[in-house]
Amino acid sequence: MSCGNPHHQLRTIHIAGTNGKGSTSSMLASILRSAGYRVGLYTSPHLIRFNERITINEQLISDDEIILFLDKYHDEIDRIRSTFFETTTVMALNYFHQKKVDIAIIEVGLGGRLDSTNVISPQITAITPISLDHQHILGNDILKIAKEKSGIIKRNIPLVLSNQDQEVHSCIHNIAEKMNSSVIDIGNISDINLTSSGTEFKSKWGKFNSPLIGYHQSQNSTTAIAIAKTFDSKINKQTIQDGLNQTKWKGRLQKISNNLPIYYDVAHNAKGINVTIESIVSIYNSLPHIVISIKGDKDIELISNSLIDQYKSLVITGSNQLDLMSANQLFKYFKKNSNHMNIQMVDPLENSFDILIDRVKSSHNPGIIMGSHYLAKAVFDKFGIFK
Structure with missing residues (x-):
């Protein structure tokens, strides 16, 4: 589109996976906000309003901003037959660039290799747990799905990897090695305690508590912590916990x-x-x-x-x-x-x-x-x- 290449002017973090992408992205955004960064967050799908997909420091993009973008690029969107998700992705990247975010967290829509979000050149990539889903598009072979999602891995760019089934873990590591991408495995998670108000757990970065409930949220939280520490090693334990405490992510237990x-x-x-x-x-x-x-x-x-x-x-x-x-x-x-x-x-x-x-x-x-x-x-x- 004629809005140029806003993604070339953005620092980004790219997150793929089958389960936990949204929770991980939300907790990461909250941790980085707690560390003082101005954070753009692009997720999908929305629960109630389209605006939920594009936020800066928890503030939803306004209806006026959406209308302004669509009015400006309406003819071009029609001419190139841009899909809904392609258009939304460009809208998000353009908005984050205009509003001068310090970092934009970009969640993959579907798959990875061919996803519209894969135009970005991220500082870090991450892959959350992979399992069977969207088989009508991605197929029934878990390793083929893993390869599709590994399509976001970039040469010489670090990859944070959630815990996976062994064959998926090996597959992703092999792809990362060919791309000279250093892999940060999140490692063992222990002392998991679930309550009706959150999830306590211990990782190699310390003991933490997330307001999101579930065994899986201990892994999503740890993945978010690993990404945050990879992005800025000076982020301390208290800042991480403060960020987790402030996480709001509806529809997850x-x-x-x-x-x-x-x-x-x-x-x-x-x-x-x-x-x-x-x-x-x-x-x-x-x-x-x-x-x-x-x-x-x-x-x-x-x-x-x-x-x-x-x-x-x-x-x-x-x-x-x-x-x-x-x-x-x-x-x-x-x-x-x-x-x-x-x-x-x-x-x-x-x-x-x-x-x-x-x-x-x-x-x-x-x-x-x-x-x-x-x-x-x-x-x-x-x-x-x-x-």
């Missing part, structure tokens, strides 16, 4: 009820869903009541198989209006793969929330609404998150 143990999580693949349930079981020592709705492009077979015996009760719901699989379609998958009797289809979506509330009230079990970012508005409206 987020407690959405004041007086009931009910949570919302955007996990939408088998690995993410399993670690979410494992975390909630660890806190409450009981299986959760679950409401689940999933987009049709996910591996429903894999997800439904992974949920066997992982719930107290399961409510299947959906919404064609929200680009989610219909409740009836989804129910067929889960019923076929489940030997559990306590499974129910509920339509419309909003009714499933009432059923969950009643079940949590009448039992000692927690509740989770999960499966998609697309549920966020309905969930937040129901539970008054923004009121």
Whole structure:
């Protein structure tokens, strides 16, 4: 576009992976803000408003700034047939350049090698845990997916690597070695303690506490710490903890009820869903009541198989209006793969929330609404998150 090459004028950090990209990016942004940096953050997708994708020091890009960009480049966007994500990426990079951020944290949209964000020349790259997702685009081979995501690795630029399955770890290390990219493995994480208000853990950088809940958040937090220390080795432990304390990242095992143990999580693949349930079981020592709705492009077979015996009760719901699989379609998958009797289809979506509330009230079990970012508005409206 005729806005030039704003990414050439920016210091950036590029983050890819299957699970944890957003949480890691958010915690990293908070740590760097705590260290005094002016931080741009580009993430996707949004939960409620498009503006959430582009922020500077937690302030969302304004509607006026969005309109100004689109008005200025409308004809060119049409002429070159720029996609939604390509346009959004240019908007973010242009905005960060204009507002003179000290560092911009850029989350990959999908994959890595061919992603629109891969135009940047980052100071650091990072890869969070890799598992199967978006198979219709990235394929069913975990090593092929790892290679696609490793496409963000740059010659002579350090890579921070989250803990991976051994074959994925070896694959990424081999690619990094060919690029002369030094790899910072986050290492062992121990003393993990989950509570209803956060996650305590110990890494090679010390003991910390994150307000984000879950075993996986100990790894995401440690990855964010590793990136921050690689970017600026002078950032101390107290600055890191202050940054973690200030992290706000909705939809990640987020407690959405004041007086009931009910949570919302955007996990939408088998690995993410399993670690979410494992975390909630660890806190409450009981299986959760679950409401689940999933987009049709996910591996429903894999997800439904992974949920066997992982719930107290399961409510299947959906919404064609929200680009989610219909409740009836989804129910067929889960019923076929489940030997559990306590499974129910509920339509419309909003009714499933009432059923969950009643079940949590009448039992000692927690509740989770999960499966998609697309549920966020309905969930937040129901539970008054923004009121």
